[in-house]
Amino acid sequence: MSDHSTKPIKPNRVSPNSMPVDLSVEGTQRMGESSHPQLYHAAVTVESLDAEGLGTIDPETSEELLYTFDPTHDHTHGKSVLPKAAAILPRTDEVPALTMPNRDESVAYAKSREDSRLGKRWWKRPSPYWLLVIQLGSALSMGMGIAPKTEIFNHLACIVHYPYASDFPTTPPVQSNPVIPSPPMPSPSQPDEVVSSSFDQTSFALTRISIRGLFDFSIDPKENTKGGLGSEGQPERSVDPLLCRKSPVVQAAAAKFTTSMSIFQGVLAALTTGWWGRLSDKWGRTRILSIAMVGIIFNDIVFIVTARYPTSVPGGYRFLFIGPIFDGLLGGMPTLSATNQAYVADCTPDGTRAQIFSRLVGVMMVGFALGPIVGAAIIRYSSDVLSVFYVACALHIFTLFIVLFILPESLSTGAKDSLAKMARVREHEIQNQEELERRWEEEEEEDDVLAGNSGWSRLSGVVQTRAAKRSRGVIRRLVKRVFGFLSPLAIFLPVVDENDPKGRKNWNLTFVAMGLSFLMFMMGVLSVKFQYTQLMFGWGPAELSPLLTVIGSLRGANLLIFLPLTVRYFKPKHNGKRPEQFSLSDKISDSRFDLKLIQVSLMLDIIAYFGIILFSGPRFFIASTMLSTLGGGAGPALNSLALSLLPSSRIAGRLFGATSVLSAIVSTVAAPLLFGITYAYTTRVFPKAIFVLSATTLSLALFSLSMIRLDRPLPPLEDAPTEPLLAEPREEERGRPRTPKSVNGRSDISLSTQ
Known part of the structure; x- marks a missing residue:
């Protein structure tokens, strides 16, 4: 591998040595269309952050994390001229996107968390x-x-909707609490008369007192309530709370x-x-x-x-x-x-x-x-x-x-700084992804052979114009922004079962x-x-x-x-x-x-x-x-x-x-x-x-x-580490990193593993 200098990823500048990379599942598929073969294998070093907090791509450093991009993903603008690699590289849409933060930051976070807890008194811990x-x-x-x-919501509604005789069904409702007798049904011959009851309340006397003190039903709502009944000079309307409850x-x-x-x-x-x-x-x-x-x-x-x-x-x-x-x-x-x-x-x-x-x-x-x-x-x-x-x-x-x-x-302060750095990296990933999409939308298909367009495609008009690509890109980004709050639900989508031979x-x-x-x-x-x-x-x-x-x-x-x-x-x-x-x-x-x-x-x-x-x-x-x-x-x-x-x-x-x-x-x-x-x-x-x-x-x-099937072995919940937390992990088995938790359920860096 040739020498490359590690440079920060800038939003508006793309160089062969430092390419903006979308590290999401969709991004890894899209990046396979790039004409830069060195992106085939790229090591992502999250800890190398410059003053702006931007991540870098270092092709020589592949010891920490290695992500392989699949260039075989087809797009509507043509096929990639890069060689097919489906036989040796797994498809990114067959595995769930796992979040893997940088190990050094995880260890530093865990150590600072333990130190901060041990160094404080119990009421500050x-x-x-x-x-x-x-x-x-x-x-x-x-x-x-x-x-x-x-009860209060019911009586607020009762201020506007007084219970009349026509509100009640012709047959008495189901027998109520045996301790509290049902209110007498109003006579059908008086449909417009306001209902009032005077039955003896034993266990409900308390509620009657409190509601009477809360609402004065002799006062009509103001005009701006659009629900007042009657006018000044009319007789007082006294409505029993129980009748409000019984009114449909x-x-x-x-x-x-x-x-x-x-x-x-x-x-x-x-x-x-x-x-x-x-x-x-x-x-x-x-x-x-x-x-x-x-x-x-x-x-x-x-x-x-x-x-x-x-x-x-x-x-x-x-x-x-x-x-x-x-x-x-x-x-x-x-x-x-x-x-x-x-x-x-x-x-x-x-x-x-x-x-x-x-x-x-x-x-x-x-x-x-x-x-x-x-x-x-x-x-x-x-x-x-x-x-x-x-x-x-x-x-x-x-x-x-x-x-x-x-x-x-x-x-702790260190954990906040770590989360802030990862948030800046993720924000920059999104900017880079949108920048690449816009550049692709502005591309001119000068060579049909390199673009992968067959003669039939040219004659039938399958190849998209620049305006069509730009329109689709704008719609795609708009939908992503509007429904972005639903992105955590992607964890529930079905994935290919690695244990299934079919x-x-x-x-x-x-x-x-x-x-x-x-x-x-x-x-x-x-x-x-x-x-x-x-x-x-x-x-x-x-x-x-x-x-x-x-x-x-x-x-x-x-x-x-x-x-x-x-x-x-x-x-x-x-x-x-x-x-x-x-x-x-x-x-x-x-x-x-x-x-x-x-x-x-x-x-x-x-x-x-x-x-x-x-x-x-x-x-x-x-x-x-x-x-x-x-x-x-x-x-x-x-x-x-x-x-x-x-x-x-x-x-x-x-x-x-x-x-x-x-x-x-x-x-x-x-x-x-x-x-x-x-x-x-x-x-x-x-x-x-x-x-x-x-x-x-x-x-x-x-x-x-x-419909859940548990007849096949499940993947292990975690790789149980046998070494101490701060010890160097084995290459074939790494312990679960102690990472800062994000409330929205997503890591602030989404790295797609194969």
Whole structure:
């Protein structure tokens, strides 16, 4: 090999010795079309960064990383004149793109992380246990507000949509709670008369007092609400809260309103989560956590102001949209969840995160269980529903204080610098790729032989003109920018199975993504499920709070006690082997156990929803809901199964990023939209349609996950290193590098390996 000087890659200059190279999967295929044979084998040295932080291509240095480009990829402008190499080089589209950061930076990062942890006192040392306090406070505030928020949304809709006699069905609905009698049905002969009831309320007296103090129904909304009824001088309209709950018109209006807010918040969160995630690699995890908490606090304040003064704020109850929009722009819950995962990954060793995540989920379930009890006690003491949201907002402010002034930052200065360098390199890769594409679009095909154009191609007009190539290039780059936030989902695409002699594709991760999407989709049933209890049983916060406590307690007990015991006594034993000593058959048996656990959990959930569909009455509803808590093991088991199906644990971060994007799209956008619309348009005809949709969704999840095939040996999860962390690795086996974790699930350098 001839001598070449190592030069930085410049965006607007291409030299034979230092070529801009796109190191993605598509880029390696495209670069095969280059007329520079020295790009056939290029060693990428990430550590050689100049003052601008730009990577270099050093053809002589091939000891660290070696990537082979396949020049046989055909493009529409002609075939490559380089010799075919398909016989000796594997196709880049047959293997998943693995991210391999530079080893020296990985070792330096690991060493600086350990030194920073050992050199600090315990209250300045990053630890996942700090998140337990934050998780408990967030879950507690969320649990306190579920039932009261449903009640307030219902009464905000009731201000505009008063319950008339024509709103109620001709036949009484299903018998409500036996403790609370159903309200008397209005006489059909008076369709325009406002309904009011004077029946004796025993267990609901508390809610009646708090709502009367919150809303004065004798005051019409202002004109800018576009929903006011009546005018000054008309008799006062007194509407009982229970009648608002039992009105299908009010329920439909509340469902449409909450669905609209969820869509606004979900779409904005899905579009901004990746950007905030990349920014956390530069600014640190705690700063992004605090920004997300500011959005949540602002949403709380908007909700309190609108609920307290619904006829005074601009736009009436539509003023509530400002809170979710602002919260979504600051990332919302998807950003908060992804940053929490990145914080745990930053300050915990490999192989222990599953236990930490399970504890975080367990603490969250404890908060959900305690929240309704605390909320009911606050309402009973203050006789005001909004007092719950005052306390919840105070908890969020307290959490923000902890994040800003107490929570230690998990990314050290060295780790931030390393991530920033890799981000600059990746940004420069994108610039180089676009530069090469633009040059190709401006190429003139002077020699048809060199361009690979046959006589038939010239006569038939198959060869593209410069304008056509330029148009396609602009469209391709535009689509890539618009849908770039979906790029982490590429990890779920099927890949060619190396263990299959016929070369068939492995669809296991694709089926996992489908099953995970259906499970996330079930998040949409929660809000309308509580509205269903209002419509059919007349339940309010006084009845929903104990039910939520029971559900949260059972689900937490299932995740913290029953599920671990099931794993302990029924999971295949491996004779005391450590995880790094597991054989392929051991890992397959573990994956099969996870799959069976998922299937059993889903079947219990499906049976529970069929129980709600087939039987009527509050007792069957409560029993079926309690049965569904036993299906809570599907989520953790599916995460474990997905990790075991990865071709390498080095791309576990990409899996977290892909699931975050999936959650932002499905659970915060698609699920609330479909469940909200379904409930809004079926309240009069068949209110149980939402449970039919739930059972169908769970059945599709069960079917998708049943398509997973574990009959062939799986690739090893990781190459277990036998040498110390700082020792030189063997050439044939390298340990897993300890790399800075990226919140968006992607490494900031994408190097395609063959």
